[in-house]
Every structure is written in structure tokens, then in C-alpha cells.
Amino acid sequence: MTNLPASDADVVAGAAPYKVEARATGRTNATIYDIAKLAGVNPSTVSRALSKPGRVSAGTRKLIEEAAAELNYQVNPFARALPTGRTNTLGLIVADITNPTFFGTIRGAESTAAFRDYSLILAESAESPDQELAAAQRMLASVDGLILASPRMDDDHIRDLAKEKPVVVVNRDVQGIACVVPDVNKGIGEAIRHLAGHGHKKIVFISGPTASWMSSQRWSGIQQACEWSRIEAVKIESDSPTVKGGRVTARLIVGSGASAVIAYNDLLAIGLMQELQAAAYAVPDQISIIGFDDIFGADFTTPGLTTVRAPMENCGIEAATVLLRTLKEPGETPSTRYIDTELVVRGSSGRLL
Amino acid sequence: MTNLPASDADVVAGAAPYKVEARATGRTNATIYDIAKLAGVNPSTVSRALSKPGRVSAGTRKLIEEAAAELNYQVNPFARALPTGRTNTLGLIVADITNPTFFGTIRGAESTAAFRDYSLILAESAESPDQELAAAQRMLASVDGLILASPRMDDDHIRDLAKEKPVVVVNRDVQGIACVVPDVNKGIGEAIRHLAGHGHKKIVFISGPTASWMSSQRWSGIQQACEWSRIEAVKIESDSPTVKGGRVTARLIVGSGASAVIAYNDLLAIGLMQELQAAAYAVPDQISIIGFDDIFGADFTTPGLTTVRAPMENCGIEAATVLLRTLKEPGETPSTRYIDTELVVRGSSGRLL
DNA sequence: CACCTCATGTCAACCGGTTGCCAATTTAGA
DNA sequence: TCTAAATTGGCAACCGGTTGACATGAGGTG
Structure with a gap:
């Protein structure tokens, strides 16, 4: 109840508002200052010991590392990021x-x-x-x-x-x-040789979105490989590169006269295969189907989907x-x-x- | 070549080492101090205007927001996180x-x-x-x-x-x-009623990893539902909750005398289905298969996999x-x-x- | 033994936004 | 019109780790 201690306490409280906040937010971690105190060195020495090897003697370094381990120290990434910009x-x-x-x-x-x-x-x-x-x-x-x-x-x-x-x-x-x-070319080359080797003479490429850079890459790769293997290749557009989009194209495929299809991606290929099978077309006996990507689940289908794997x-x-x-x-x-x-x-x- | 400008430049360079670093690391963003300067107010006012609504007059706030927009200001998350602990x-x-x-x-x-x-x-x-x-x-x-x-x-x-x-x-x-x-119970109840309604009298549950909490949940849910529906339920262990694990269990299923299988997850169910179909078992005509999760690709199989969807x-x-x-x-x-x-x-x- | 070099440690400013405290200003009320 | 209340603004310390400049001490050489 005397004035002096009370006012003294007030001053202290006023001077360190953040300590209170710190506890409230659970930030109770050890800092390099704690380590410095425990190891009996300067905080900046601690900083260097932990981040710049060679700048500090092996002995001091060991001392600091032990102190850090004892305090279960973890650097504060924000404090580090602020001055350095390294996040x-x-x-x-x-x-x-x-x-x-x-x-x-x-x-x-x-x-x-x-x-x-x-x-x-x-x-x-x-x-x-x-x-x-x-x-x-x-x-x-x-x-x-x-x-x-x-x-x-x-x-x-x-x-x-x-x-x-x-x-x-x-x-x-x-x-x-x-x-x-x-690089699609290697995989495409393998795919076309695979088809050529099985006697296919005409194939269809079901393209992806018209704006897709990848789709045009794949189509031009296929054209080149087909030219080399003397296979006729035609392109059919799909409205969307999805299972549903694949289903929709089935009708077009049947009328195309091709014996094999390469789809822009596996989803298209799977949708196409489902639709063809539902219409009692045999895959691969009547028509071969190849996809792109080798997505998760490409081997769930019956038969499993042959595909150009993009790793x-x-x-x-x-x-x-x-x-x-x-x-x-x-x-x-x-x-x-x-x-x-x-x-x-x-x-x-x-x-x- | 005179001494004065050179030494002057040196002093400046020495006094602001961080500015150089800042440019090197690409940290060229506007700060609240830039905003404060532009808007003619104190930086802390800027801070409050941007983070505490109502603490600053509408007019000043607008002024500050305009300045911020003009400078394309983005808060520095590290600077904010450091004192507050909020990330x-x-x-x-x-x-x-x-x-x-x-x-x-x-x-x-x-x-x-x-x-x-x-x-x-x-x-x-x-x-x-x-x-x-x-x-x-x-x-x-x-x-x-x-x-x-x-x-x-x-x-x-x-x-x-x-x-x-x-x-x-x-x-x-x-x-x-x-x-x-x-909560597996609703889905399991639907699954068992579905099977019961189709005349199944005995089912097998292929369990997941023995330590899996989820697996035991599912099994006990199935037991309860089966009791209610007067269906016999037996459990078979799988070595791993994968497609391969499902394939391995196929032999056990065939010998079990059950007409339906519920697998711990879709991968097991898919592996099982593949193996059974490869052995010329008809799904679902000879055996029904149900999975858990409704993972991506669960509808790629032929027939599509019936499954208890975990959203x-x-x-x-x-x-x-x-x-x-x-x-x-x-x-x-x-x-x-x-x-x-x-x-x-x-x-x-x-x-x- | 004096001098120089090199390794090691210390100091202090700094990153940028936040906030408690108090002063200044405006608004409302008497 | 003057005072009291309520806003609003400004100051400065602070978060914690980093780093340039400098002091200190140890080791090596002539």
C-alpha cells in the first residue's frame, strides 16, 4: 500500500507491454538471447554460431549448440525473414x-x-x-x-x-x-510405333481445349510420328478434357474409320472407353485407346489404360x-x-x- | 577524385547496409512509412487505419487507402507476425x-x-x-x-x-x-440395407491395417448394421490397403461363401474386383463389391464401384x-x-x- | 621482444508493422 | 461561450534474429 513499490511496478508494466501479449499468444519459445545467457556469450555470437559455420570457434559453437538443444530452441522464421528477406x-x-x-x-x-x-x-x-x-x-x-x-x-x-x-x-x-x-516426343514416338507394330493404319487424336499449349504440342508430335510411320492421323475436337467429354466423342470415333484413338488426356480416354464398351465395342479388339499423363486410376479401368506417362x-x-x-x-x-x-x-x- | 564526395559516399554506404541488401533481395515494396509520407500522416496512423477499422476517421482512412493503392502496398507478413505472433x-x-x-x-x-x-x-x-x-x-x-x-x-x-x-x-x-x-454409420447402414434388399445373406469385410482406428470403426459399424438386418458378417485381414492388397485377398473371398464384399477402402475393392474379373467371376452377378471413400477414379472401373463416400x-x-x-x-x-x-x-x- | 596478422567476440542499428500511453483536436453539452 | 467528453494522432518501445564495423586477444615472424 505504500506508493513507491506500486508506482515502480506500474512503470515496469508500462515499459514491457509486449511480454504480456507474448504469453497470451503462446509465444513462449526460447530466443537466442536465452541461449546467449545460458552459454555466457553475446547474442550475436549465438546468431553467427547457428547460421554461419566457421565464424565462431568450435568450442564456443559446441557450447551454444548444447545450450540451444537444452532450451529446445527453434529459430523464429519471421524474425529471420524480416531483416534478410529470406523466408x-x-x-x-x-x-x-x-x-x-x-x-x-x-x-x-x-x-x-x-x-x-x-x-x-x-x-x-x-x-x-x-x-x-x-x-x-x-x-x-x-x-x-x-x-x-x-x-x-x-x-x-x-x-x-x-x-x-x-x-x-x-x-x-x-x-x-x-x-x-x-517432352512428349519420346512417349509419342513409342506410342505410334506401338500402334504401327500392331497394324494400325489410321488413328484419331482427340484434342484438348483449343487454347491449350500442351494439346497443340501433343497433336504436332503425333502428326510427325505418324508421318514417319506412314499412319494417317486425324484430329477431333472435344468440348472438355473430362470423362464426360470423352463419352461425347465416342459417336464421332465410331464414324471415323480409325482403328486407334489417342486422347489428349487420360480422362478423355477413359470416358471414351466407357462409352464404347457400353455400346458393346471391344477394347482393344475393335479399337485401341491410348491416353496421356498416366493419372492416378488409369489402371483401374478394364482393360487398363495404355497411356503416355508424363512424370x-x-x-x-x-x-x-x-x-x-x-x-x-x-x-x-x-x-x-x-x-x-x-x-x-x-x-x-x-x-x- | 576529390576527397570529400568520395568519403561522403562511403559514409552513406556504410550507414545503410540494409538498403543495399534490400534491393539485392528484391524487397522493393512500399511500406507504411511511404504511405504515411504520401498521405501526410504518422505511420502508426497508417497501421491503425489498415488494421483497426474505426480507430481512425473516415476521411483520413480514405486518404490512406488511396495512398496505399497508389503505391501498390502489400503488408509485409513477417513484419506483422513478428510482434503479434499472428501469421x-x-x-x-x-x-x-x-x-x-x-x-x-x-x-x-x-x-x-x-x-x-x-x-x-x-x-x-x-x-x-x-x-x-x-x-x-x-x-x-x-x-x-x-x-x-x-x-x-x-x-x-x-x-x-x-x-x-x-x-x-x-x-x-x-x-x-x-x-x-x-460418421460411417449412415453410409454403412445404407450399404447393408442395399445388400439386404438384394438378397445377400453373408458378407465379408476386408479390414485395413490392424492399427487403423478407421478400420475398426468401419468393421464395428458393419457388424451392428448386419445384426439389425440379419446378415452374417465375417472379417478377413488384408496385408495392405492397396490395389495389390485387394488382389491378394481374392482367393480368400472365393472360399468364404459370401455373396458380397465390403472392403476397408476403394483401393482394396478395386484390386479385388480386378482379380475376380480376371478369374472370370462376374461382378456383380456372382459377387457384389462395395468400397469405402469414393476416391478419385472409383468410377473408372467396369462396372463402376459402389462405395460409401466419405466427403x-x-x-x-x-x-x-x-x-x-x-x-x-x-x-x-x-x-x-x-x-x-x-x-x-x-x-x-x-x-x- | 616488438610488431603484425588473423581469428574471435561485441556493439548497435536495422528490418516493418503494432500498440500502450498520452497529447491534441473536435464535438457535444451546459 | 466555456468546459467536459470523446475522437483522433503521434511517440517510442518492441518483436527476434542479422550483420557491418570495430575491439580484443592469440599466434606467428623477424
């Missing part, structure tokens, strides 16, 4: 999380990032260029670099992003940007690897990396009976 | 990114988080309890809360994590932790919603939420012929 985080934006093509990309990027002690922030654009750009903008501040998987936005927008932070694009070739793209997990790994390398050694001129594709032969393709 | 980020750890069961969870959590302007950090534990715990520990520092989807670690470890930051568990019931769990996207949404609510209004006692399941009837189940 140890990668951003990944995919067009559609439920599209199985991206599962592999996500996994590859995540595992690669985790291996180098980077975190991965994931966002989805729901196939909308605007949402995609907005998500990228939001992310920019909190990541060291960005991976865009099958981006839907303009090339120019991508290049704008790349001016702020390193960007790697998967599944699309953008001038002046580091890209990771499946998306490898693309994710490669994209993250390129990005991490760029972060470590900036200045490299961006280039496009090609990931080999390969034909996975299952039951849906074979000899005509 | 506006949620962490999600899944056991296996390539397991299609989790796709829905990821999407649901991501969309819910994004809607409230939260970011989502994703990590995978590769089914390892140790890796899972390590990932969670790493994440703790950078997120406001954590979602654990089908965690593999001990209950106690989960509770330890929950002492640090709010935790929501999906697909498992942990005492004292907020959980989101599919994992809803689980992800619910988990993120619960977590965000907890962050806004702490103190709520954690409880378990149940998400309804439902039977999706496709071609793999029906009347015996």
Missing part, C-alpha cells in the same frame, strides 16, 4: 487441386522443398487467371520463389511476377522464364530443384528443361482382331 | 500426398483458408510418425494453427502440439482435441472452419464433429443371379 518458403500455385495431374507435381515439389528445409505454401487458382494472379501477388511477399503449375495467366503477367521473385513454370513454355515441360512428380522435383538453385546462385539465364515421357502399355491397346 | 497461415500435414483420400481434404482446407485470407502450408509425413512430428514441430513456429489429416503419431504427441497452438485432427478421434471425423472435402472445410473459429474465439472446449457418409451406388453391387 525459406516456396510457393506453389496449381490450376486445380483436384485435377490428378497435379498430385504428382505437388508431391515432388513438397518433398524437394522439405528436403532442403524449405516450406511449401500451396494455393489454387480454380482455373481462373484472375484468381491465379491474385494468389501469386499475395504469395510474393511470403515466399522466396514461386512455382506455377500449368498457369492460366498471360505470359506477360508471368514475366512481371518473375521480376519480383524467381519463378519456375511447369507444363508451359514461357519465353524468358525457367520452365519444366514434359509429373519429376516435374515437381525438377521445378523445385531449379528454383532452389536459382535462389542459391542467382543470375543464371532461365531455360526450359524437358522431362522425358514414356509409353505405359496396359490392356487398352493392341492388335486388331 | 495468417494454417498448416496442414497429411500422411501421404499421393493418397487420393487426402486430395479432398487438401482442397477443402485450402479453399476455406484462402477465403479468409489465410495461407496454407502443406507438409507430408510419408506415413512416418517421426517425420510427422518433426514436420509439425517445424511448422508450429510459422502457423497460427495446425490440421493433422489422419495423423500417425501418438495421441499424447498430438496433445503436446495442441498445447502450443490450436490443432484440429481429421479422420481420427483424439480425446481432448478438436476432431473432424466421417473428405467437407472434412477439410470443416477442419479449417473449426480451426479459424478457434483462432478468433479461443477457449471453446474441443469436441468431435461428425460428417455424414452416404452410399454411392454404381454397378459393382446388386442382385445375385
Whole structure:
């Protein structure tokens, strides 16, 4: 009840409002200052011991590391990011999380990032260029670099992003940007030789969305390979690259006179196969079907789907690897990396009976 | 070549080492200080105008917002997180990114988080309890809360994590932790009634991993429903809850005398169906097959797989919603939420012929 | 034994947004 | 018109780890 202690306590309380807040938010972790106190050194020595090897004597370093271990110390990533700008985080934006093509990309990027002690922030654009750009903008501040998987936005927008932070694009070739793209040619070559070897003379390609860069890549690859193998190739448009879209094209296929179909992706191929089988067409005895991607579930069908596998997990790994390398050694001129594709032969393709 | 300008420049360079660094790391964004200068107010006023509505006059607020827009200002999440501890980020750890069961969870959590302007950090534990715990520990520092989807670690470890930051568990019931769990009973009831209505008298349940909480849930639900419907139910163990595991059990099924099978998950069901069909058993004419989850691709099979759908996207949404609510209004006692399941009837189940 | 080099440790400013406290200003009420 | 109440604005400390500049001490050489 005397004035002095009370006022003294007030002053102290007023001087350190954050301590209260800190406890309230559960931020009770040890700091480098605690370590410094325990180890009897200066905080900055602790900082250097933990982040710059060689700057501190082995003995002191060991002392500090022991103290850190004893206090169960974990660096505060925000405190580290604030002055340095290094966030140890990668951003990944995919067009559609439920599209199985991206599962592999996500996994590859995540595992690669985790291996180098980077975190991965994931966002989805729901196939909308605007949402995609907005998500990228939001992310920019909190990541060291960005991976865009099958981006839907303009090339120019991508290049704008790349001016702020390193960007790697998967599944699309953008001038002046580091890209990771499946090289369809190897897989397509295998597919066409496979069909030619089984006596097919005419095939149909069911294309994807007309604006899709990938679809045109695949079609021109098929045309080239067919020319080489003296196979006639025609193109049929699909309204959407989905199972349903595949079903719809079945009628057109039947009338085309082709004995084999290559679809822009597995979903189309599966839909087509379902519809043909429902109409009592035998696959592959009457018609062979080949897809693209080798998505999860491509082997669930009866017969299993023959498909040109795009190793998306490898693309994710490669994209993250390129990005991490760029972060470590900036200045490299961006280039496009090609990931080999390969034909996975299952039951849906074979000899005509 | 005169001394004065040179030394002057040196001093300036020495005095502001961070500016150089800032440019090098691309951190060229506007700050609240830039806004303050442009709007002619104090930086703290800017801070309040942007984060605390009502603390600043409408006019000043508008002025500040215009300045912010003109400078294309984005808050620095690290600078905000450092003093407040609020990161506006949620962490999600899944056991296996390539397991299609989790796709829905990821999407649901991501969309819910994004809607409230939260970011989502994703990590995978590769089914390892140790890796899972390590990932969670790493994440703790950078997120406001954590979602654990089908965690593999001990209950106690989960509770330890929950002492640090709010935790929501999906697909498992942990005492004292907020959980989101599919309630299998509705779907199972529908499945058993469906089978009973088609005249089945004896069914087999192919169990999942023996340690799996979900598997025992499903089995006891099936037992109860079967008792009610006067159906005999027996259990067969599988070595792994995969397509291959399903194939292996086919022999056992054939010898069991049951006319219908319910598998712990869709992968098992699909493997079983493939193997039975390969041995010329007719599905569903000779045997009905029902799975669990309704994973991506469950409708790729011929016939399509009848399955008890676990709406994992809803689980992800619910988990993120619960977590965000907890962050806004702490103190709520954690409880378990149940998400309804439902039977999706496709071609793999029906009347015996 | 003095001098120089090099390794090691210390100091203090800094990143950018937040917030408790108090001063200044406006508005309302008497 | 003057005072009291209510807004609004400004100051400065603070979150925690990083880093350039400098001090200190140990080891090596002539």
C-alpha cells in the first residue's frame, strides 16, 4: 500500500507491454538471447554460431549448440525473414487441386522443398487467371520463389511476377522464364510405333481445349510420328478434357474409320472407353485407346489404360530443384528443361482382331 | 577524385547496409512509412487505419487507402507476425500426398483458408510418425494453427502440439482435441440395407491395417448394421490397403461363401474386383463389391464401384472452419464433429443371379 | 621482444508493422 | 461561450534474429 513499490511496478508494466501479449499468444519459445545467457556469450555470437559455420570457434559453437538443444530452441522464421528477406518458403500455385495431374507435381515439389528445409505454401487458382494472379501477388511477399503449375495467366503477367521473385513454370513454355515441360516426343514416338507394330493404319487424336499449349504440342508430335510411320492421323475436337467429354466423342470415333484413338488426356480416354464398351465395342479388339499423363486410376479401368506417362512428380522435383538453385546462385539465364515421357502399355491397346 | 564526395559516399554506404541488401533481395515494396509520407500522416496512423477499422476517421482512412493503392502496398507478413505472433497461415500435414483420400481434404482446407485470407502450408509425413512430428514441430513456429489429416503419431504427441497452438485432427478421434471425423454409420447402414434388399445373406469385410482406428470403426459399424438386418458378417485381414492388397485377398473371398464384399477402402475393392474379373467371376452377378471413400477414379472401373463416400472435402472445410473459429474465439472446449457418409451406388453391387 | 596478422567476440542499428500511453483536436453539452 | 467528453494522432518501445564495423586477444615472424 505504500506508493513507491506500486508506482515502480506500474512503470515496469508500462515499459514491457509486449511480454504480456507474448504469453497470451503462446509465444513462449526460447530466443537466442536465452541461449546467449545460458552459454555466457553475446547474442550475436549465438546468431553467427547457428547460421554461419566457421565464424565462431568450435568450442564456443559446441557450447551454444548444447545450450540451444537444452532450451529446445527453434529459430523464429519471421524474425529471420524480416531483416534478410529470406523466408525459406516456396510457393506453389496449381490450376486445380483436384485435377490428378497435379498430385504428382505437388508431391515432388513438397518433398524437394522439405528436403532442403524449405516450406511449401500451396494455393489454387480454380482455373481462373484472375484468381491465379491474385494468389501469386499475395504469395510474393511470403515466399522466396514461386512455382506455377500449368498457369492460366498471360505470359506477360508471368514475366512481371518473375521480376519480383524467381519463378519456375511447369507444363508451359514461357519465353524468358525457367520452365519444366514434359517432352512428349519420346512417349509419342513409342506410342505410334506401338500402334504401327500392331497394324494400325489410321488413328484419331482427340484434342484438348483449343487454347491449350500442351494439346497443340501433343497433336504436332503425333502428326510427325505418324508421318514417319506412314499412319494417317486425324484430329477431333472435344468440348472438355473430362470423362464426360470423352463419352461425347465416342459417336464421332465410331464414324471415323480409325482403328486407334489417342486422347489428349487420360480422362478423355477413359470416358471414351466407357462409352464404347457400353455400346458393346471391344477394347482393344475393335479399337485401341491410348491416353496421356498416366493419372492416378488409369489402371483401374478394364482393360487398363495404355497411356503416355508424363512424370509429373519429376516435374515437381525438377521445378523445385531449379528454383532452389536459382535462389542459391542467382543470375543464371532461365531455360526450359524437358522431362522425358514414356509409353505405359496396359490392356487398352493392341492388335486388331 | 576529390576527397570529400568520395568519403561522403562511403559514409552513406556504410550507414545503410540494409538498403543495399534490400534491393539485392528484391524487397522493393512500399511500406507504411511511404504511405504515411504520401498521405501526410504518422505511420502508426497508417497501421491503425489498415488494421483497426474505426480507430481512425473516415476521411483520413480514405486518404490512406488511396495512398496505399497508389503505391501498390502489400503488408509485409513477417513484419506483422513478428510482434503479434499472428501469421495468417494454417498448416496442414497429411500422411501421404499421393493418397487420393487426402486430395479432398487438401482442397477443402485450402479453399476455406484462402477465403479468409489465410495461407496454407502443406507438409507430408510419408506415413512416418517421426517425420510427422518433426514436420509439425517445424511448422508450429510459422502457423497460427495446425490440421493433422489422419495423423500417425501418438495421441499424447498430438496433445503436446495442441498445447502450443490450436490443432484440429481429421479422420481420427483424439480425446481432448478438436476432431473432424466421417460418421460411417449412415453410409454403412445404407450399404447393408442395399445388400439386404438384394438378397445377400453373408458378407465379408476386408479390414485395413490392424492399427487403423478407421478400420475398426468401419468393421464395428458393419457388424451392428448386419445384426439389425440379419446378415452374417465375417472379417478377413488384408496385408495392405492397396490395389495389390485387394488382389491378394481374392482367393480368400472365393472360399468364404459370401455373396458380397465390403472392403476397408476403394483401393482394396478395386484390386479385388480386378482379380475376380480376371478369374472370370462376374461382378456383380456372382459377387457384389462395395468400397469405402469414393476416391478419385472409383468410377473408372467396369462396372463402376459402389462405395460409401466419405466427403473428405467437407472434412477439410470443416477442419479449417473449426480451426479459424478457434483462432478468433479461443477457449471453446474441443469436441468431435461428425460428417455424414452416404452410399454411392454404381454397378459393382446388386442382385445375385 | 616488438610488431603484425588473423581469428574471435561485441556493439548497435536495422528490418516493418503494432500498440500502450498520452497529447491534441473536435464535438457535444451546459 | 466555456468546459467536459470523446475522437483522433503521434511517440517510442518492441518483436527476434542479422550483420557491418570495430575491439580484443592469440599466434606467428623477424
